[in-house]
Amino acid sequence: MIVVMAMGATAGQVDHVVTLIREMGLREHVIVGTERTVIAALGDDRAKDKDKLENAPGVERVMPVLAPYKMASREVKKERTVVRLGGSLGGSVGGNSVALIAGPCSVENRTQLLEIAHQVKEAGATALRGGAFKPRTSPYAFQGLGEKGLEILAEARAQTGLAVVTEVMSVEQVPLVAQYADVFQVGTRNMQNYNLLWAVGEQRKPVLLKRGLSATLEEFLLAAEYIMSRGNGDVILCERGIRTFETYCRNTLPLAIVPEVHRISHLPIVVDPSQGTGHAHLVPDMSRAAVACGADGLIIECHHDPEHALTDGAQSITPQTLKDLAQSLQLIAKAIDRNVQ
C-alpha cells in the first residue's frame, strides 16, 4: 500500500501511521517529498484492510499496490486454463477454439427444448444452455420448471451429446443441479452470493460465472477467487453487459474486458450478446465483435418461436439465424487464427 499524507501532516501523524503499518505485519518506507510525505507499506498486503489507515489523522489517501486476487491471476499461472465442458461432443473453453453455447432462456417443456437442442447442435454448438431455475425481477413472473426442467435438459444431452449449462440459484440447489448439469451457471445477480460461490467451489464441475451488473473487473476476479479458493479451478468468466446510463440497449456490452482478462488472468472468458444487448437484432453483430476481440466462446439465447417464449423473447435469435451466424463467426475466427469449435 502507498499512504499519501496530507500537506502539513505532522511528524507525530507519520509516526502513528508507521505504527499502524507495523501492526499489520508490514514494513514501512517513508519518502519525504517536496509537498507531502508518502509512506510505502511493504509486504503482502492482499488481505490487509486499507480502511484502517484511511481514517488515521493526517492521512489523505491510501492506494493499494497489489491486486487482491491470487489464484485467478496470470502472475501465478502463466498458461491459459482450458475448461472441458462435458457432454459426449467433448467441447472445451479456453483453447484455440471458440466455443458456441446456445439454447433457450428457459426450459419451457420437453418438446420445445428437444427441438431447440437438435437445432443448436446442427448450427455448431457444443453446449446447450437453458434455465430450470429462473431468477426473475418480478415475483409474479414464470420462475422455471425446477427439477422437471433439469430432467428435460439431461434428456437433451442424451439425445445430442451437448454439454448442459444451467443456473443454480442457491446453496441448497447445488446437489440437485449437480446431478444433471455439466456446467453450473452462477447468474449475474448472484455473482457476490458468497455462500453459493463456496458451494460450487466445492464441486468438481466447471462453473460459468456471470459478471455482476455493476461489478468491477477486480470484484469479478475476486468472485472467481472465491470459487477457486475452495479447490475448483474450472471457472469460465462470462461478460453479459453492465448497467450504465444507456437506454437503447438493455445493458451495455463492454468488450474491452476480453483482452484485459487475457492480459491479467489465465481464466477463459465468454460473452453473452443476448443479455449483453437485450435485442435480437444486435446479437449477430455483437457476436462477431466478441469473437474478433478474442472471446473464448459465446453463450447465445436461441428460441424457435421467440414471440411465444416464456422469457426473454426479445433477445432470442432463431435457430436459422444462429446457423447463419455460426458460419460468419467461423470466418471471423479464422481471421485471427482461431476456429469455431
Place this chain on the structure above:
Amino acid sequence: MIVVMAMGATAGQVDHVVTLIREMGLREHVIVGTERTVIAALGDDRAKDKDKLENAPGVERVMPVLAPYKMASREVKKERTVVRLGGSLGGSVGGNSVALIAGPCSVENRTQLLEIAHQVKEAGATALRGGAFKPRTSPYAFQGLGEKGLEILAEARAQTGLAVVTEVMSVEQVPLVAQYADVFQVGTRNMQNYNLLWAVGEQRKPVLLKRGLSATLEEFLLAAEYIMSRGNGDVILCERGIRTFETYCRNTLPLAIVPEVHRISHLPIVVDPSQGTGHAHLVPDMSRAAVACGADGLIIECHHDPEHALTDGAQSITPQTLKDLAQSLQLIAKAIDRNVQ
C-alpha cells in the same frame, strides 16, 4: 402496455400484434396517428412479458404502463407502514419519529460489542447493528464470527434493550439468525437473491432490505414485493449508495429516492450514510441531509476504535461523534415537525 409500431408498419403486422395481445389475455386499442400506429394493450399487464411483443415484425418499441409491483405500492395501501423493531426499548420505523440504528460493521468480540452497544444507546439509538456473517469482496478477508457473533448480539440486547439488526446471507442461515435477530438485514449483494427473499418472507420478523448497488427503484420495490408476497409485510427499505463514475466517495448517495419512495410506496425508508459515502468525515453531513429530506431512519457504522476495526474502519464514526450528531439531527428533525426517537 403501449406498442409503438415502426413507420411504415403494414396492416398485417398490426393484426399480428393484436393477435399476440389477445393471446396474453389483454384487449387491444388501435390508434392510427399521422406518422405511425400505436396500440394500447388494456388489462392488468403486470405479469405479462413485454418481451413477446418487442420482437414482433413492425414493432418499434413497447412501453409498460403499470408498475409491476402491487403490494409495495401506495396505490394499494394509502397509509404508511410502521415497522416495530423489537427490543425492550420499543422503537419503530416509519412513523413520525426518525429511528437511529447504530453499531459496528462487524461483531469482533464480546468486549468490543458490549462497549459500543452501551455507547450507541446513550447516544440515542433504539437499535444495534452488527454483522456476524459478513459478505466480503475478498475470500481472504475476515468473514465474521458466525453464531458466536449472534450470541454476543443477543447479550447486548439483554443488557441494553436495543433491538438487534443483523445480516443473513443465505437461506440455510435463516433459522439460526431468526433465533437471535430482531430484524433480518438483507445486504446489497443479495437484493436479488430471490431464494433468500422468499425465505425471509416466510418469517415473521421485519426485514431491512438494502438496495442493490445498481438496482433501479423499480427493481428495489420488486425485491420488497418478493418478501411481501410470502406474507411478511414488515419491510424497511434501505438506501446505501449506488455505483456511479464518482471516485471521491465509495458510493454515490442518491437521496432523492427518499421522497420518491414516500410518493409511490407505503414502506418506510432508512439511509445508510456510512456505506453511502465510505468516509467517516462525510457521515454527519449526509445524515443531516437524509433526515432533512424525510428519511424514516439512519443506520450508521460506529466503532470506538476505528483504526483497529476489523472491517470498514474508514467509514465508522466514534460514539462521541454519534452523540453530537444525534443532537444535531434532533434539531433538523424538529425543523420538519419530526423527532429523533
Place this chain on the structure above:
Amino acid sequence: MIVVMAMGATAGQVDHVVTLIREMGLREHVIVGTERTVIAALGDDRAKDKDKLENAPGVERVMPVLAPYKMASREVKKERTVVRLGGSLGGSVGGNSVALIAGPCSVENRTQLLEIAHQVKEAGATALRGGAFKPRTSPYAFQGLGEKGLEILAEARAQTGLAVVTEVMSVEQVPLVAQYADVFQVGTRNMQNYNLLWAVGEQRKPVLLKRGLSATLEEFLLAAEYIMSRGNGDVILCERGIRTFETYCRNTLPLAIVPEVHRISHLPIVVDPSQGTGHAHLVPDMSRAAVACGADGLIIECHHDPEHALTDGAQSITPQTLKDLAQSLQLIAKAIDRNVQ
C-alpha cells in the same frame, strides 16, 4: 507519481523508467518490495503527464499523488471564498448565510419575468436566474430570447434589486452578457468548453460554474482552475445532478459533493435541485437536504404557470411553494447555525 512495476520487471526496465522520470524534471526513489518494485517520482508532478510512463515496458500502473488543481485547492488558501453577487440587495455566496437564487428557466417575455422576479424577491431570494440564451437538446426547441431577454432581466434588477444570474453559451456572447449580467452562468454542457472558461476568466464578474453531467470532482475543480488561472477568483461551484442508471429522476443528485468540496476547496458550492431531480415534487425535500449538508446556496427554477412554461415546466415550482420552502429552509439553516439570507 507512484510507478508500480509489473511482477518480474527487469532491472533494465526499472532503469528506463528512472530515465523517463528524470527527463520530466522529477527525482526518483526506487523501493524494492517483496513482490514488485515501486518507484516514487518526487517533485511537482501536477503538469506532468503520467501517460508517458504508463506505456513504458514493465510498468503496470501509474498513480498520481498530487491533485492537479492548485488555485481551487484549500491547501493553497485556507479561508473560504465569499463571492458578492451584485444587485442592490447585496447578497453573497459562501459566508454563513445560505443564498437563494430563483427564477424561471427561460425569460419568456417581459410580463412573465417581472411578475416572477417580484415574487421570488418576496419569497426571500437575493438573486434572479433566467436564461436569455438557452442550450437545448433539440435544434427545434425554443432557444431563448437572446439580447431582448437580457434587457428584460436588467429591468427586473432595476425594479427589485435582485442580482441577475444568466447563462453565457459561447466566447462571442461574453461581452454582450457582461453588459447585463451580475453573474455569468456556465452551463453543464459547457463545463469543459475551455475557450469559454478562459473568456469568463478574463472578466471581473462572478461565474456560477455548473458541474458537467459526468464530470468527476477533479475535473470540476480543474474547470474552476481554468477560470481562476486567468485572474477571476470569484467562482461559485454548482452541483446540478449527474447522469447515472437511475430513471425515476432526470438526474441523480449526489449531495456528498457539498461537504467534500468544503474539505478540499475554498470555493463556495450551491445546489440546483430543479435540474438535479427534474421533478417539481422532489424540489422542496432536496432543497432541505442540500441546506442540511452545508450547501452555500440554492438555485431553483420557479414559474408562476409551470404548465405553460416554454421550458422545464416539469421541474419548476410555483412562487407560493418557493415562499413556503424558504420558511422551512430557514429552520433547517438555523439547526446548523446558519441562516437563509
Place this chain on the structure above:
Amino acid sequence: MIVVMAMGATAGQVDHVVTLIREMGLREHVIVGTERTVIAALGDDRAKDKDKLENAPGVERVMPVLAPYKMASREVKKERTVVRLGGSLGGSVGGNSVALIAGPCSVENRTQLLEIAHQVKEAGATALRGGAFKPRTSPYAFQGLGEKGLEILAEARAQTGLAVVTEVMSVEQVPLVAQYADVFQVGTRNMQNYNLLWAVGEQRKPVLLKRGLSATLEEFLLAAEYIMSRGNGDVILCERGIRTFETYCRNTLPLAIVPEVHRISHLPIVVDPSQGTGHAHLVPDMSRAAVACGADGLIIECHHDPEHALTDGAQSITPQTLKDLAQSLQLIAKAIDRNVQ
C-alpha cells in the same frame, strides 16, 4: 406522446390534460383502462415539450412516441450517407470500405508529424488525424500549437495526399480551421456546444462528431441534427467511449451503438479505440471488434515515440503496430464482405 394518468385521476384532471394537448396543436385520444386512463396525443410532437404535461394534476408519466430527430433518421432517408473525406487519396466514410484515420494525438512539431504521416499512409490510412487546438482537462497542460500546427498538417497533406481531420474548439476558430482542414472534428466535450455545432453546420466540409462522454444515443443524433439543420449533411458519427463505473480502462467502449446507429440512422459511424480504452495494449483487439460489428471506419492514435508524446502516449500505438493491425483488419473486413480502404 402518451400521457398516463395516476390511478384515481378525476374527470376534471383528464379534461385539463386534453385542454393542454389541444393548446399544443395536437389531438387527444382518451383510452379508459381497467386501472387507469391513458391519453394519446396525436400529431407531430417532436418539438413539443412533454414537460408541460408532466406537471399537470393527476398526471403520472408522459412518454414520447416520436424520436425527436428527423434529418438524421433513417425513416427520412433510407440510403446510407457516404462522406468524402478530401485529400488526393480520395477516401470516404460510409460505403462498403472501412476507412482508416490515424495520426498523433497532437501535432508536436514538423518533423514528428511528417514522419508519422508518411508511416500511417504506408500502413493504409486515407486520412491523418492530429490536434492543433487541444482541449485539456488541466489548464497547466500543453494546449497545442494552434495555427502553426494547422500549417504543418497542411504540409503533411501536400506530401502524402492524406485528408486532414483536426479539431475545432470554438466558433471563432472555425474560419481558421476551415482554411487547413478537410474534416472538422468536434470533440467529446463540445458535443453539446450548440453554437459550435451551428457554426460547422454552416460550413461545407464534413464534420466528425464525437459522442459526449455521457450522451445518450438520442442526444448524439440530436447533436448531428443541429449540424444538419444548418445545411451540412456530411456528418460522421464517432463513438469514443462513455463514462461508467469501470476503472481498468479510461472509458467504456460500447460497440453495440454501431449496429444500432445503422438501424435507425443513415449516417456513418466510426470508432475511436484509443480514447475508447485509454490503453495501447487494448487498441488492436478493440479495432478488430469495431470492424467486425460493422464500423465504417477507425480513428486511431499513432505515435512513433509514445513515451515522449506530449499528449496521450499511453493510448498511442506505434506505426509498426498500426501496419500489422491494418493487415489483420483487412481479414476481418473480408469476413463480413467489406474491405479496408
